[in-house]
Amino acid sequence: MKFKHTKKHLSVIAFTLLILSCTSNKKETEPLKRETMETPANISYTDKNVVVYTTAKDTNLRLTQTNNLTFVKSDQPSEAEVSVFVNPNKTFQEFLGIGGAITDASAEVFAKLRPETQEELLQAYFTKDGIGYNIIRTSIHSCDFSSGSYTYIDEGDAELTSFSIAHDKEFRIPMIKKAAALIQDDLIFYASPWSPPAFMKTNNDMLHGGKLLPEYNQAWANYYVKFIEAYEAEGLPVWGLTIQNEPMAVQIWESCIYTAEEERDFLKNYLGPTLEKAGMADKNIVVWDHNRDLLSHRANTIFEDPEAAKYAWGIGFHWYETWAGGDPMYDNLNNVQESFPTKNSLFTEGCNEGFTQEKYQYWPNAERYGNSMINDFNNGVTGWTDWNILLDENGGPNHVGNLCFAPIHADTKTGELIYTPAYYYIGHFSKFIHPKAKRVSTTTSRSTIESTTFKNIDGTMVTVVMNKTDHAIKYNFIVNDTQVALEILPHALQTLVY
Incomplete structure (x- = not known):
């Protein structure tokens, strides 16, 4: 294939060579965390199960399954309630x-x-x-x-x-x-x-x-x-x-x-x-x-x-x-x-x-x-x-x-x-949480609990919730337009798998 080398073509070629000269000797890095990944917004967890595992102070619970609940359609949470919000449509770094x-x-x-x-x-x-x-x-x-x-x-x-x-x-x-x-x-x-x-x-x-x-x-x-x-x-x-x-x-x-x-x-x-x-x-x-x-x-x-x-x-x-x-x-x-x-x-x-x-x-x-x-x-x-x-x-x-x-x-x-x-x-x-999982957008409505979420490559979602206070905390667990009502014991860690 022949090209007619106009000034425009030559400037494009020069620019390309400049870019190549700046990068050709560099070790390529495959970053594990890059741009936010968007997934379809129509994900619904209605009628899906969430399995809860708990470790808690002053109990015998040690990574123990403590609940198996079903997501239902969510209501508007109030400011008086404690909530954890997960948005599966927004994912971040690879695990x-x-x-x-x-x-x-x-x-x-x-x-x-x-x-x-x-x-x-x-x-x-x-x-x-x-x-x-x-x-x-x-x-x-x-x-x-x-x-x-x-x-x-x-x-x-x-x-x-x-x-x-x-x-x-x-x-x-x-x-x-x-x-x-x-x-x-x-x-x-x-x-x-x-x-x-x-x-x-x-x-x-x-x-x-x-x-x-x-x-x-x-x-x-x-x-x-x-x-x-x-x-x-x-x-x-x-x-x-x-x-x-x-x-x-x-x-x-x-x-x-x-x-x-x-x-x-x-x-x-x-x-x-x-x-x-x-x-x-x-x-x-x-x-x-x-x-x-x-x-x-x-x-x-x-x-x-x-x-x-x-x-x-x-x-x-x-x-x-x-x-x-x-x-x-x-x-x-x-x-x-x-x-x-x-x-x-x-x-x-x-x-x-x-x-x-x-x-x-x-x-x-x-x-x-x-x-x-x-x-x-x-x-x-x-x-x-x-x-x-x-x-x-x-x-x-x-x-x-x-x-x-x-x-x-x-x-x-x-x-x-x-x-x-x-x-x-x-x-x-x-x-x-397994290698190559992606972190998922997660926030809480109170500083009394902390949380993070990952999505495994098989589609399984994993949310971890921690309560460092001396009191049990009831909270809404809201994923897109669905929710379950949960309680976390004092000085406890929960993993929610769904």
Whole structure:
């Protein structure tokens, strides 16, 4: 076919070439949350059933089916009533999944359990009969939840010729493999470093902060590649990684500080190109991996730089910003989503600190999960990763005494598993919402209850409702032009499936 090259044609061609030159070298990102999806407005739930599952304080209800109701034609709700409104015609980000971290601590405790108790734990977390986790996070060599500090190389080996994951093969990798075998195709497995080896850092110490020395930028980037290669050789496909766990925290355990500019430059000049050169451009790189407080500053610095942003799948965050007082900064999640709609967000860590056995059944610990998950998802988050999936009766092991709660603890003296309320609260989401679901428009008429909704790819709708008050609350559950009348107990979480 011949074209007559008029000035108009040439200008179109020049413009096309300009666009191609700006995009051809960029890693394509498949965002999990994009434009609102519109579905036909004539969806009706009249005469359809809604099944209700409940977990509640001071009861025996634990993910227990408590009701099976039928939608009827809705009436105009009044201001005096409490209502939850769901609009299935408006959907948002795609759901990646929910899971937790298999750390050295989790794996070491797991190894002490009887085979039948190990199987109970795996079934409880990673099957549909349990709560259906599909995300696993782990550390790149040691973190605080390890029995001691270690790396995969001999100290001083910048060429990485001694690189070996033999340490992980004793406890961690066998446990991850068992979990991955249950998750199968829905597995999302990613890793995070807490610190480079000591010789690569300004303070010559894996602990107490310090920074990566510039002369080791390339060696450290190569280290990530070695990790991915070694784990994938074990049959564990690596979905992605975060650049640095908590890059603004000087901790008494493994830690390393990156300013926003330093993380940006390491990503665009070393880590991104190194993964690409190794044939790993499909690995998803998550920046920040710290609290919501400084989230937007890190996003602004990295995502405004196109040469850095092209390598980043999105941004990760934790929930510990409340250490300084105040409430969780959920608005910052919304700001980043609105500012950078082609980037994803992932909750990468949260746990309840200050372990004591007297608080195994402490209900506010569970409600912290419910509040965070509802608000994180409602502000565009695609996936949610808890911290250790298993710890012992002391809240460890942890080589610096930073003892914390997990959803399930094991008493290694008796071999008993202890299920905390947090396990069931997480399950109200992870058991019913499946990968590739879409979040659905949901609001409440009172701040006394909180709610979020997802639509699974099979059409099943899942709404989670939480009541943190001391009183039972009656509410209208209104979906399009239909409704059911419900009541939620004090300090309870409900999942509605319809």
